[in-house]
Amino acid sequence: MRKTLLNALLLPLFTGVAFTVHAIPPSKATTPHSFSSPSHEQTINLNTASAEILQRELSGIGKAKAEAIIAYRDANGGFQTVDELLEVKGVGSALVERNKNRLTAP
Secondary structure, eight states, rough: OOOHHHHHHHHHHHHHTOOOOOOTTTTOOOHHHHGTOOSSSSEEEETTOHHHHHHHHSSOOOOOHHHHHHHHHHHHHHOOOOOGGGGTTTOOOHHHHHGGGGGGGO
């Protein structure tokens, strides 16, 4: 009796919930990559970008590396080439290659 009464009360509740889910219109839907991936729309200038921009826009650059890039830039008068990033402690050739197409250094 108790089981039948419980089913009679809960079944309509759960059935109603199943039909309240709404789809996101295609124009407002997001791709899985849109939440945390870089924008890939602009080139980043190593001599003018802030640490926040370096972190957000470049792959493999966290707070410590972004701050090291800024410190190197300040101490050495800026970058002459993108490959000069290899002089920054903690930045290796794989990291430079992965981001090279997004970077400029006049």
